[in-house]
Amino acid sequence: MHLQILFMLLLPTLILSINQESLYLHTIKLGFDDPNGVFSNWNLHDNSSPCNWYGVKCDSLTRSVTSIDLSNTNIAGPFPASLLCRLKYIKYVSFYNNSINSTLPVEELCACKSLVHLDLAQNLLVGSLPSSLAELHELKYLDLTGNNFTGEIPASFGAFRRLEVLGLVENLLTGTIPPEIGNISSLKQLNLSYNPFSPGRIPPEIGNLTNLEVLWLTDCGLIGEVPGTLRGLNKLVNLDLSLNNLYGPIPSWLTELTSVEQIELYNNSFSGEFPVNGWSNMTSLRRVDVSMNRVTGSIPNGLCELPLESLNLYENQLYGELPVAIANSPNLYELKLFGNSLNGTLPEDLGKFSPLVWIDVSNNEFSGEIPVNLCGNGVLEEVLMIDNSFSGGIPGSFSQCRSLLRVRLAHNKFSGDVPVEFWGLPRLSLLELTDNSFSGGIAKTIAGASNLSALILSKNEFSGNIPEEIGFLVSLVDFVGNDNKFSGSLPVSIVNLEQLGRMDFHNNELSGKFPSGVHSLKKLNELNLANNDLSGEIPREIGSLSVLNYLDLSGNKFSGEIPVALQNLKLNQLNLSNNGLSGGIPPSYAKGMYKNSFLGNPGLCGDIGGLCDGKDEGKTAGYVWLLRLLFVPAVLVFVVGVVSFYWKYRNYKKAKRLDRSKWTLTSFHKLDFNEFEVLRALDEDNLIGSGSSGKVYKVVLSNGEAAAVKKLSRNSKKVDESCDIEKGKYQDDGFEAEVETLGKIRHKNIVRLWCCCTTRGCKLLVYEYMPNGSLGDLLHSSKSGLLDWPKRFKIATDAAEGLSYLHHDCAPPIVHRDFKSNNILLDGEFGARVADFGVAKVIDVDDKGTMSMSVIAGSCGYIAPEYAYTLQVNEKSDIYSFGVVVLELVTGKLPVGPEYGEKDLVKWVCATLDQKGINHVIDPKLDSCFKEDISKVLQIGLLCTSPLPINRPSMRKVVKMLQEVGGGDQLKTANTDGKLTPYYHEDASDQGNVA
Template identity: 55%
Template sequence: MPFCSFLFLLCFPLFSFALNQEGHILQAFKRSIEDRGNAFSSWNATDPDPCLWNGVTCDEHRQVISLELISSAISSTFPLQLCKLPHLLYLSLYNNTFHSILPPAISNCTTLEFLDLGQNLLTGSIPSSIADLRHLRYLDLSGNNFSGRIPPSFGQFPQLEAFSLISNLVGGTVPPFLGNITSLKMMNLSYNSFDPGRIPPELGNLMNLEVLWLTGCKLQGEIPDSFRGLKNLILLDLSSNNLTGVFPKALTELTHVTQIELFGNYMSGALPDTFSKLKALRMFDVSMNNFSGPIPSSLFELPLESLNAFENNFEGSLPESMAKSRSLKEIKLFANKFTGALPVDLGKYSALASLDISNNFFSGSIPENLCAKGALTEIMMINNLFSGELPSSLGNCQSLTRIRLGNNNFTGPVPENIWGLPDVSLLELTNNTFSGKISKKIGNSKMLSMILISRNNFSGTIPREIGSLKNLVEFSADHNKLIGNIPDSIMKLNRLAKLDLRNNKLSGLLDHRLYAWERLNELNLANNNFSGKIPPAIAFLPVLNYLDLSGNQFSGEIPHGLQNVNLNVLNLSYNHLTGILPSYFERSMYKNSFLGNPGLCKGENDACHLIHSSKSGGRGGEEKECDEEGGCLWLQRSIFVFVGVTLFVGAVLFHVKYKTFVKTRSLNIKSKWIMTSFQKLSFDYDDIVDSLDEDNVIGSGGSCLVYKIVLANGETIAVKKLWPELPDDCKSIDLENNCTEVNAFDAEVMTLGEIRHKNIVKLLCCCTNGECNLLVYEYMPNGSLGDMLHGIKKELLDWQTRYKIALDAAEGLSYLHHDCVPPIIHRDVKSNNILLDAEFGAKIADFGIAMTVDISKVKTMSVIAGSCGYIAPEYAYTLNVNEKSDIFSYGMVILELITGRRPTDLECEENDLVKWVRTTLEGKGLSHILDPKLDSSHQEEMLKVLNIGLLCTNPLPSDRPPMRRVVTMLLEVRMDCNSMIAWRKGRLTPYNFEDSENAA
C-alpha cells in the first residue's frame, strides 16, 4: 500500500501540470511560427494554464476566447491550427509578416467574431469562404497584397459591422452587392487598384453605416442621391477620386455627420444653402475641386470646429453670420476667390485657433477681436487685398506661433508688441507698405526662425537685439530704407542660412567675424553703401552658394580664397575693386560678375588687361587710355585688317568643307558627334571619346557604363555612356497607352541642363552620335553614399558627416520640389544616387526617370519606376506619383544612414526596414538600431533625425512633411532643449504630422 501511494505521488505532478487540449493547439501554433521578437517567451509547455500566456485571453470557464499578437515580429503562413480552438472569438495578428495566400479553409474558424490580419504580406485573391464565418462582426484585411476582386459572397455577411480593405491591390470596381450588408457600421476600401467606376447607388441601403471611407478608389461620376439614406453616417470620405457634378443636397440631410471630405475631385457648381440641418458637422473639406459661387451662410452658422474648404474656385463674400459661430476653431479658406471684408466680430465669441485665408481677394482690415479668447496660434493671410494698420490687440496674442501677412496693402508701423511675441517662429510681412522701425523688442521673440519683411518702407537701424535670436535661419529685409551698420551681434547667429539686405541704405564695414556663419548659404548686400575691403573670412563660409555684394563701395583686391568657395551665383560688380582677378573667375559663368570695377584687371602673359564694363551698366569703368599718340588708331586699323583677312579665309574654307560634308554626309553621319555644353569647358568631345576605354570604367548599370577620365589639363570628369532606348522602352505610359516620358538621356539633359543648385550634381555637357549618348558630369571623388555606407570606407562616415549628408540631400530635394517651376519629381531617390564630393558634400544625381509635375495633382503611371526598397507603398499599389513618393524614398535614406542597413536587408522583417526600425525602437530602444560604426554619444541627435525619417516614411502620403519642412526640422535638430519645446509638443512625432505644406 505505501508503495502504491508512492507511485500515486510520483504520477500526481504529471496530471497536475499536463496541458489541456487548447494548450497543445497553441503550442503547435508556436512551433509553426518564426519568432524573431521573442513573443512566445511566456508560452511555457510546463505551465498548465495557457490563460496566463502572453496574448491569450480566457473566459470565466478558462476557455481560450482571444489571441492577440499585434506587432510581435512573427512570421508564417496563416496558422490554420488556430481554427481548432473551439471557443475562439477574437484573433488579431495585426502588423506581422504572415505571408503567402489566405487558405479557403479559414472558414473552419467558425466561432470567430473578430478577425484582424491587417499590415501583413498576404497575397492572392481574397477567399470567398470568409463569408461562411456567420458570426463575423469585424474583418480587417488592410495593408496586404490581396489582388483580384472582392468576392460576391461578401454580400451575404449576416452580422458584419466593420470591413477594412485599405491599401491592397484589389481590382474591378466597387461592387454593388456590398450594399446588401445592412449590418455594416464601418467600411474602408481606400487605396486599392480599382478600375474607374461610379459609386454604386446600392451603398445608400447601408442604413446603419457610420463610417464610409473610399479614398483613392478611382470613383467617377456624381455622388448618388441614394446617400440620403445613410441617416447614421458620421464620417464620409470620398477624397482623391474623379468625382464630378455638384455638391449633392442629399449630403446636407445627414444630420449625424461630423466630417465630410471630398477634396481632390472634379466637382463643380455652387454649394447648396441647406447646411442648417448638419448640427453635428465639425469638419468640412471640399478642397481641390472646381466649386464656385459664394459660401452659403448656413454653413457658417453651424458649430464648426474645423473648416477646410481650400483650393477651389469659390467666389463671393464671407458672411457676417460666420462671426456668430461660437465653436469655430479653425478657418482654412486659402487658395480660392473669396472677396469682401472679414466679419468685424470674428474671433470675439469663439476661441479661434487657426485662420488661413491666403490666396483670395479679401479686403478691408484685420478684425480687432481676432484673438479675443487668447487661443489664436496661426494667422495666415498672404496674397489678398487687405489694407489699413495692424490692430494693436494682436500684440497681446501670446499664443501666436506663425504670422503670414505678405503680399497685401497693409500700411503704418507694426505694433511694438508684435515684434516681441515669445512663441512666433515665422514673421512674414513681405510686400506691403509697412513703415517705422524694427522694434528692439524683437529680442524677446526667442523662437523666431524666419523674419521676412522685404519690400516695405521700414527705416532706421537694424536693432542689435536681433543677435539674440539663436534660432534665426533667414532674415530677408531687402527693398526697405534701413540705414547704419549691420550690428555686430548678427555675426553670432551661427544657424543663419540666408541674409538678404539688398536695396537699402546700409553702410559701414563688413565685419571680419562673419566666419561664424557656418550655415550661411545666401548673402545678398547689393545696392547699399558698404565700404572697405571684402573680408577674407568670407572665403571660409563652408556652404556659401550665393554671394552678391554689387553696387557698393568695396575696395581693394578680391580675396584670393574666394575662388575655393563653390559659388553658383557671384556678383561683385560696380564697386571699387582693384588688382588682378583670380584665374578661377575667368569662366563664362562669371563673365558679368565683375563689371564696373575700373581698377580690376585679369592677368594674361604677365600683363594686366583691364576688365571692360558693360555698356548698359550704370557704374561702368573706362577703358585704359593709350600711352602714345596715334597708338589707338594704329591698333584699331590693325584689328580691322586682321578681321577682314580672317573672314575671307574662313569663307573659302567653309565653302570647301561644306562641299566635302555634302558628299560624305550619308556615309559617316553616325560617326559624327554633336556636343551640347551647359558650362564653360576646357575640353571637347575628342578628349572624351578617346578616353572611353575599359581601364577607365568605374561603374556600370543595366543601360550604361560610367567612366572616370583625367583630362590633359589635369581636370577630372565623370562620363556616363548610355545606349539609345527603343521607343517601347519608355519609362512610363499614360492611361491611353501613349508614351509620355522621354528616355533617360533626354530626361537627364532636360532636367540638369536647366537647374543649378549646390546639392544637385552638375552636368557639364552631353554628346551624341546616333549610336550612343554621353553625359559628362563633375567628378565626385567619394562616389555614392550607398557605396560609401556599405563598403570598406564605412568608418569614414561619422555622425557629423551623415547628418550633413542628410541635410544636403534634403536641401537638394527641397529645391526640386519647391523652387523649380514646374516642380521636379526625381522618382529614384536612393543612397546610390546621392554622390559625395571631396568634402563629403552630398549631391543628388541620376535624373533618368525624373519628371516635371503639377504638385496639386496626382500623376498616374502604368508601370512602377524606382528602386526596390525605396518605392513608396502607395506608388506600388496605385501607381500614383507626386512629390510624396520622393519624400518616402528620402526617409528610407535617413533610416539607412542611421542603421547602416540597406532597405532590402534580409535581416529586417521580410526586407521591411521601416517596420524593423519601428518595432525594434519600441521593443529594445535606439541602441539596437544604430549602426555599430556610430559613436553613441550623439544619440539624442540621432533619435531626432530618426524621427524625421519615420515621418517621411509614414504610410499615409498626406502625413509626410514637405521637403521644405524637412530641411527646417533638420536645422532645428541641433537647437538646445529650451528651443525644442514646440517640437516636443507632439506636432512632429513619427506618428502625428499635422503641419500642412501650405503652413510650411
C-alpha cells in the same frame, strides 16, 4: 446544491478540455517567431490552465478559452486557423499589427463557428479573400486592413448575417465594389479605402445599409455621380468619398443626413454651385472638407451657422464674401479657404468666440484689416493671408498672442509700424511680411523671439538700424530684408547667429564696416549686401565660410585688396563690382567667366581684359615693358613651336578615333556652337566622371558657357553590375531612350539636353553643365557638410517636381526606372535636375496600369520589391526609388552597404526607428533645430518605400506634402477608425513661397 453536484460531475471533463486547449495553444506558440518573448509564459505543466497566459482570456465559469489578443507583439508566421478553431468556444481573435504572412486557410477558418471578432489588420497576408468567410454567421467584426489581399471582393460577402464592421482598407483589391455589399443590413462601418479598384460607380445598393454609421471609400477609383439612394443613410456619422473622380454637383440631399458629423469630399471633380439650402438641419456636422474640386458659388450662410470645428474649402472656384456667421462658431479651430476668388472683409469677430488655431485665406481677393480678435482665445498658431488686398496694420492684440508659430502676410497692402511687442513673440518661428508697405524699424524686443528661424521683411519701407538684439536669435536661419531703407552699421552681434544660412539686405542704406568675427557664421550659404553704403576692407574671414556659395557685395564702397582667402570658397555667384577695390585679383578668379564680378573697381588689375587702367607708373614699369619686348617674343616662338607640334601629334591620334566628317549633330535647343567645338574638348584632362553608361566630360565653349558631354560607346552596360538581379544581362546603350525622352521634355527640374552627336563608333549627348555634380557624389563624400537641411530639402522637392512632371504632365507618362542619387544633378545653387534617362520608358500600360519588362533596370537598393519579382513596372516603381533617395538625404547613408547585413537602407531605417528612435536615424551632420521638419520628410520617405505599391502616394501628392513641410505646416492626418492615418491635406497656399 444541484449546480454544485453537476459541476463536480463535469469537472474531469472540463480539466481534460482545459489541458487540451493548453496543448493547442502551445502548438500555436511553436509556429511563430517571437522576438519579443510574448509567449514566455505559455508553458505546459500538469493540469495547468492557459487562462493566465499572455493575451488569453477564458470564460469565468467553464475556464474555456474565449479570446486571444496578440496585437502589436511583433510575432511572425502563418495564421494558425486549424488550431485556433479547435478552441470550441473561441469568440475573439486579434493579431493586429504583426507579420502574419500566409494566406487565409478557407476550410479551417470556417470551423470557427462561434467567432464574433476577427482582426488581422496590418499584417502580410496574401491571396484572395475567401468567399466562404460569410459562413461565419456569428461574425460581427472583420478587419483585414493593411495586408496584400488581391482579386475582387467576393459577392458572397453579401451573405454575412450579423456583420457590423467590414475593414478592407489598404490592400491590393481589384474589380469594383460588389453591389451585394448592400445586402448586409446589419453593417455599421464599411471601410474599403486605398485599394486599386477598377473605375466604377458607387453601388446604389449601399443605400440599403440603413444602419451604416461610417462609409469610408477614399481612393477607390470611384467615378460618376453620387447615387441618390445614399440619402437614406440617416444614421451616417462619417462620410468620406475623397481622392476619387466623382463628378457632377455636390448632392443637395447631403443636408438630409442629419446625423453626419464629418463630410470629406476633397480631391474629386465636383462642380456646379455649392448647395445652399438645408444646412441648418445638420446640427451634428463638425467637419467639412470639399477642397480641391471645381465647386463654384458662394459659401452658404446656413453652413457657417453650424457649430463647425473645421471648414476646408480651399482650391475651388468660390466667390463672394465669407458669411459673418462663421465668427459665432464656438468650436472652430481650422479655417482654410485659400485658392478661391473670395472677396470682402473677414468677419470682425472672427476668433473672438472660437478656439481658432489655423487660418489660411491666401490667394483670394480679401480686403480690409485683420480682425482684432483673431487670437481672442489665445491658441492661434498659424495666420496665412498671402496674396490678397488686406490693408491696415498688424493688430496690437497680436502682441499678446503668445501661441503664434507662423505669420505670413506677404503680397498685400499692409502698412504702418509693426507693434513693438509683436517682434518678440517667444514661439514665433516664421514671420514673412514681404511686399507690403510696413514702416518703422525692428524693435529691440526682437530679442524675445528665441524660436524665430525665418525673418522675411523684403520689399517694404522699414528703416533705422538693425538692432544688436538680433544676435539673440540663435535659431535664425533666414534673415532677409532687401529693398527697404535700413541704415547704420551691421550689428556686431550678428556674428552670434551660428545657424544663419541666408542673409540678404541688398538695396538698403547700410553703412560702416563689416563686424569682426564673421568666421563664426559657419552655416552661411548666401550673403547679399549689394547696393548699400558699406565701406572698409572685405574681411578675409569670409574665406573660411566653407558652405558659402553666393556672395554679392557689389555697389558699395569697399576698398583695399580682395582677400586671397576667398579662393577657398566654392562660389556659384560672386559679385564685387562697383566698389573701390584695388590690387590684384586672386588667381582662381582671374578668368574671363568672372570678369563681370569685378567691373567698376578702377584700382583692380589682373589678367582679365578691361580691368587695368594701363598707365605706367615710373621707370620701373618702363624697364618691365622693355624686358617684355625682348623676352616675350622669344618665349612665344618657343611656345608656339611646342604647341604646334603637340597639336599635330594630338590631332593625328584623334584622327584614328574620330572621323569628324561623319559626325551628325541633332539639336533640341537653339545653339551657338558646333560639333567640332565639342569634339576638340574630349580629353582625359576634362574628364569629370564615368559610370556604367559611359564617360562624362566638362567642355568650356567659346561663348564662355560650360557643357557636360556624355560619351556613350558601343556595348556599354546600362545597369549596376553589382546587382545580382541583373547580372549578366545587357541593355542597349540607352542613347535612343535618352534622346527620345529628353529631346522633347522642357521642365526646370529635368536636365536639359542641348544636342546629340553621332557617328558610327561613338555617340555623344551634350547637356547643360551642373557645377555641383551629382547628389550621390556630394552626399556620400567628405563634402557632405555642404548639404545642410535646407539644401537637402530643396533637392528633395526639386527632384519630386521633376518626377511628378514625368508621371503626370507627360502624355503618355514616362517612368524613369533608374532614379537614384547619382542621377540627380545639382546646379550652382543646389537646385536639382533629374538626369540619365537611358532606361526610361513611355508607359504603354495594360488594363491593370502596368507594363511588363523583359529584364530589370535600376540599381541595388533603389529597386521596388514588386518590380524585382514581377517585372511589372509603373510609376510606383519610381516612387519607391524616390523614397530611398529621401532616406539617403535624411540619414546621409548609402542605399546598400555591409553595415546593414542582409538589409538595405529602407529596412535599416524601419528597424532602427523601432528599436532606437529617430535620433539614431537622422544624419548627425544635420542641425537639430530642423528635427521636426526632418521627421516629417522621413515620414514621406517611408510612405514612398512602402512594400505595397498601393500605399505609396503619387508623385503629385508627394510634391504637395513636401510643399506643406516647406511651408512649416504640420502634416495633417485623417483618423477614421482609430488605426490608420493617411495624409489628406495640402496647404497649397504655401506653394512657391518662402519656407
